[in-house]
Amino acid sequence: MIPEVGSFSLILALCLSMILATLPIIGAYQNNFLWMSMARPLSAGVFVFLAISIAILAYAFVTDDFSVQFVAQHSNSLLPDRYKFTAVWGGHEGSFLLWTFMLAGWMLAVAIFSKSMPLEFVARVLGVLGFLITGYILFMLATSNPFDRIVPLPPIDGADLNSALQDFGFIIHPPTLYMGYVGFSVVFAFAMAALLSGKMDAAWARWCRPWANIAWAILTLGIALGSWWAYYELGWGGWWAWDPVENPPLITWLFGTALIHSLAATEKRGVFKAWTVLLAILAFAGSLLGTFITRSGLLTSVHAFASDPDRGFFILAILGITVGGALLLFAFRAPLMKSEFGFDLVSREILLLSNNVILVVAAASVFLGTLFPMVYQAITDDLISIGPPYFNAIFIPLMALLALLLSIGPYTRWKRTSTTYLMQQLGKVALAALALGVVLPLLVTGQISLPATMAVAIGSWIILAMLQDLVNKTANKATRLKGLRALSFSYYGMQMAHMGMAVMLIGVALTSSFSLERSVLLSPGQDVGLGNYVFQFEGTAPVNGPNYVGEQATFIVLQQGEEIAILHPERRIYLATNTPSTEMAIDAGFLRDLFITLGEQKEGDSWSMTIYVKPFVRWIWLGAIFMTFGGILAAADKRYRRLRRKQTESNRESEKSNSIGGELPASS
Amino acid sequence: MNKLKFYLPVLGFVVVAIALWRGLYLDTKTLPSMLIDKPMPSFELTSVDGSVVSNSDLPGQIFLLNVWGSYCLPCLIEHPTLMRLSEEGEIPVVGVNYRDRQALAVDWLAENGNPFSFSILDESGRFGIDLGVYGAPETYLVDANGVIRFRHVSVLDETVWQEQFLPAIAELREEGS
Numbered sequence: 001m002i003p004e005v006g007s008f009s010l011i012l013a014l015c016l017s018m019i020l021a022t023l024p025i026i027g028a029y030q031n032n033f034l035w036m037s038m039a040r041p042l043s044a045g046v047f048v049f050l051a052i053s054i055a056i057l058a059y060a061f062v063t064d065d066f067s068v069q070f071v072a073q074h075s076n077s078l079l080p081d082r083y084k085f086t087a088v089w090g091g092h093e094g095s096f097l098l099w100t101f102m103l104a105g106w107m108l109a110v111a112i113f114s115k116s117m118p119l120e121f122v123a124r125v126l127g128v129l130g131f132l133i134t135g136y137i138l139f140m141l142a143t144s145n146p147f148d149r150i151v152p153l154p155p156i157d158g159a160d161l162n163s164a165l166q167d168f169g170f171i172i173h174p175p176t177l178y179m180g181y182v183g184f185s186v187v188f189a190f191a192m193a194a195l196l197s198g199k200m201d202a203a204w205a206r207w208c209r210p211w212a213n214i215a216w217a218i219l220t221l222g223i224a225l226g227s228w229w230a231y232y233e234l235g236w237g238g239w240w241a242w243d244p245v246e247n248p249p250l251i252t253w254l255f256g257t258a259l260i261h262s263l264a265a266t267e268k269r270g271v272f273k274a275w276t277v278l279l280a281i282l283a284f285a286g287s288l289l290g291t292f293i294t295r296s297g298l299l300t301s302v303h304a305f306a307s308d309p310d311r312g313f314f315i316l317a318i319l320g321i322t323v324g325g326a327l328l329l330f331a332f333r334a335p336l337m338k339s340e341f342g343f344d345l346v347s348r349e350i351l352l353l354s355n356n357v358i359l360v361v362a363a364a365s366v367f368l369g370t371l372f373p374m375v376y377q378a379i380t381d382d383l384i385s386i387g388p389p390y391f392n393a394i395f396i397p398l399m400a401l402l403a404l405l406l407s408i409g410p411y412t413r414w415k416r417t418s419t420t421y422l423m424q425q426l427g428k429v430a431l432a433a434l435a436l437g438v439v440l441p442l443l444v445t446g447q448i449s450l451p452a453t454m455a456v457a458i459g460s461w462i463i464l465a466m467l468q469d470l471v472n473k474t475a476n477k478a479t480r481l482k483g484l485r486a487l488s489f490s491y492y493g494m495q496m497a498h499m500g501m502a503v504m505l506i507g508v509a510l511t512s513s514f515s516l517e518r519s520v521l522l523s524p525g526q527d528v529g530l531g532n533y534v535f536q537f538e539g540t541a542p543v544n545g546p547n548y549v550g551e552q553a554t555f556i557v558l559q560q561g562e563e564i565a566i567l568h569p570e571r572r573i574y575l576a577t578n579t580p581s582t583e584m585a586i587d588a589g590f591l592r593d594l595f596i597t598l599g600e601q602k603e604g605d606s607w608s609m610t611i612y613v614k615p616f617v618r619w620i621w622l623g624a625i626f627m628t629f630g631g632i633l634a635a636a637d638k639r640y641r642r643l644r645r646k647q648t649e650s651n652r653e654s655e656k657s658n659s660i661g662g663e664l665p666a667s668s
Numbered sequence: 669m670n671k672l673k674f675y676l677p678v679l680g681f682v683v684v685a686i687a688l689w690r691g692l693y694l695d696t697k698t699l700p701s702m703l704i705d706k707p708m709p710s711f712e713l714t715s716v717d718g719s720v721v722s723n724s725d726l727p728g729q730i731f732l733l734n735v736w737g738s739y740c741l742p743c744l745i746e747h748p749t750l751m752r753l754s755e756e757g758e759i760p761v762v763g764v765n766y767r768d769r770q771a772l773a774v775d776w777l778a779e780n781g782n783p784f785s786f787s788i789l790d791e792s793g794r795f796g797i798d799l800g801v802y803g804a805p806e807t808y809l810v811d812a813n814g815v816i817r818f819r820h821v822s823v824l825d826e827t828v829w830q831e832q833f834l835p836a837i838a839e840l841r842e843e844g845s
Contacts, residue, residue: 313689313692316689319688324678324681327678327681328678330674330677331678334674371687375687378687580741
């Protein structure tokens with residue numbers, strides 16, 4: 001009975017979201033106050049009923065209700081409780097419910113934190129979000145209802161959650177990634193509301209910016225968590241594989257990164273208006289494309305859910321209606337968006353534009369590389385695979401170029417910057433960065449290597465430029481501390497995110513160039529050397545978990561004869577599915593990771609295993625954490641919270657810009 | 669004209685959407701090899717037992733080229749079929765020990781039995797790239813002239829043997845006679 005309540009609640013949410021998708025938008029056109037003001041309560045209603053649905057699904061998992069097909073396929077009575085609970089997103093149906101629920105959460109947040117925006121605008125934003133949710137719920141009810149029952153004879157026990165998913169990473173990675181992904185739906189809704197109203201002045205950019213920053217920050221974290229999880233769980237020592245399902249989040253991230261920079265130009269200077277709207281649509285399209293690829297069976301990959309062309313067709317239809325419709329509307333409205341000010345060749349506008357061009361080219365290349373095998377097959381009936389060599393060849397130079405420009409950006413001024421000023425400011429920084437790049441690796445490793453020099457030089461170029469900028473900006477205040485306090489959150493957010501980029505680039509470059517790995521066969525008592533380390537195999541002992549049995553090995557790691565770590569990799573067999581799984585052991589460090597994956601037991605008591613030394617690998621995720629904090633810090637800037645002042649300002653601005661034919665008065 | 673440029677994004681999207689829609693109904697399971705109807709790449713490599721082997725060591729008749737590895741669980745599933753084929757003399761089987769370690773490969777053969785006339789040792793996976801291997805297990809049907817004629821990805825069990833390989837072999841024999 002209870003699962004049916006979940007289904008019913010989903011239907012109620014559908015009804016409310018259908019009203020939400022229509023009434024407030026029509027109300028906004030007819031200036032019907034009552035209809036517009038229904039948007040907020042309706043959003044809350046949709047959220048509540050989706051919350052009830054997902055809570056009931058979680059309840060079905062926790063109480064082992066195997067009559068529900070989705071529970072039977074993704075849980076087992078032996079599964080630990082924390083995984084029973086999180087198995088809600090362990091398969092297609094439940095994870096899509098989570099996705100929709102999170103969108104409703106964002107929508108509720110918009111409904112609550114939009115007091116400073118005109119009601120007409122809020123009604124349109126929430127209406128567009130209601131439209132998306134309507135599509136998602138229809139999709140669930142039509143092709144993948146998580147509450148479907150197995151009748152008449154339910155199984156006695158469930159098939160268990162995929163053993164690779166029974167891990168801490170599974171608890172946090174999917175929700176974070178989804179949260180970031182659907183955040184770009186909110187940005188999309190803002191852009192659509194602006195297009196629908198025809199009022200595409202700088203005001204929508206200002207309202208949108210904190211939301212875009214937060215969505216971007218969470219997506220950054222979500223991708224980094226996925227990378228970190230893959231690194232320690234999948235056991236091949238990699239942190240990025242250019243897998244067809246890793247790529248859509250990256251595409252979304254690249255568009256999103258371009259968007260938050262372009263929004264700055266649109267808000268501050270009223271330029272690139274059409275371009276910003278287009279980026280908002282593209283970032284959203286990237287997020288839907290990710291959904292489409294994972295859920296349609298279009299490409300085979302570790303992330304793919306069970307293939308089903310019908311589902312794919314349905315999502316494609318949603319994609320076609322929303323993105324296709326949005327782009328068509330864009331084509332109608334874009335000619336009306338005019339830049340308000342011109343700018344010179346050397347100016348902040350140009351730097352932001354270069355950033356956008358690089359990021360969009362990168363996103364387009366990743367997109368092409370992801371879908372090209374499929375297109376090729378459709379045309380020639382042959383199969384090809386496009387792997388890391390293609391992506392690296394395009395991506396690495398683009399990111400290096402981006403990093404070079406990244407330091408210059410904060411030094412430029414809007415409209416015009418003198419080149420002599422830039423040279424005078426950054427000339428010394430460039431020299432110092434180059435010197436550090438040559439000297440530092442030489443001191444540490446005693447040899448010169450190009451990748452290390454490049455990594456350190458680019459990293460210190462960014463960080464030194466940032467420090468000097470801080471010094472400049474605080475120079476005129478009474479004390480440095482006062483100067484630091486006077487700087488805005490958005491300034492700190494920007495610097496922090498840029499520093500994150502530097503840290504990540506250093507990590508990527510050094511890990512890719514200096515990682516060591518070795519596969520060996522060892523018996524207890526034997527040891528093997530790798531780099532400066534000696535790994536001593538002590539032996540194995542049986543170990544039993546709640547739903548698995550296995551063997552745990554013990555290794556002692558020595559550096560110059562001194563013991564520095566003890567590692568316990570495991571080999572497990574999960575009982576419900578009888579699948580083997582390997583749990584690697586990692587000694588994590590700021591400067592290097594050591595890790596071991598245990599293979600199979602061979603003749604006698606010898607084991608096959610692979611040992612890795614990965615310098616600076618942590619810096620990749622550390623950089624992502626900096627970026628995340630940077631994004632949140634920027635969104636927390638005071639000026640977004642000064643409600644009243646902001647509102648009057650934005651009205652003044654919209655009058656000043658007088659953007660399009662004045663078919664609607666600036667509402668207050 | 670200037671206004672028309674704003675229609676480019678939606679046009680691009682329509683093209684991509686059509687490609688995605690077509691992609692939904694493509695068969696991604698059968699993987700034709702780039703080398704179908706081409707001669708086997710030439711090689712001169714060590715075999716798993718340590719001797720040097722080259723194209724001249726290949727059987728002068730129709731044979732199977734099976735890609736395997738000691739790490740590969742599905743290889744154990746198809747192993748009895750390969751053993752039967754080679755023991756009953758139905759067809760010679762040549763192995764490619766793909767991205768494995770020699771010591772592990774020797775152990776694996778000692779433990780499970782050796783159906784191969786010889787196994788090319790391809791520790792680096794370089795030969796696998798020439799051959800266009802996706803991963804173990806994979807089996808190629810090669811004719812008497814050393815030309816690859818058929819490719820099967822994943823496990824070769826009795827059903828696959830009966831339904832796919834036997835007809836393909838019959839066709840080759842007809843062609844030859």
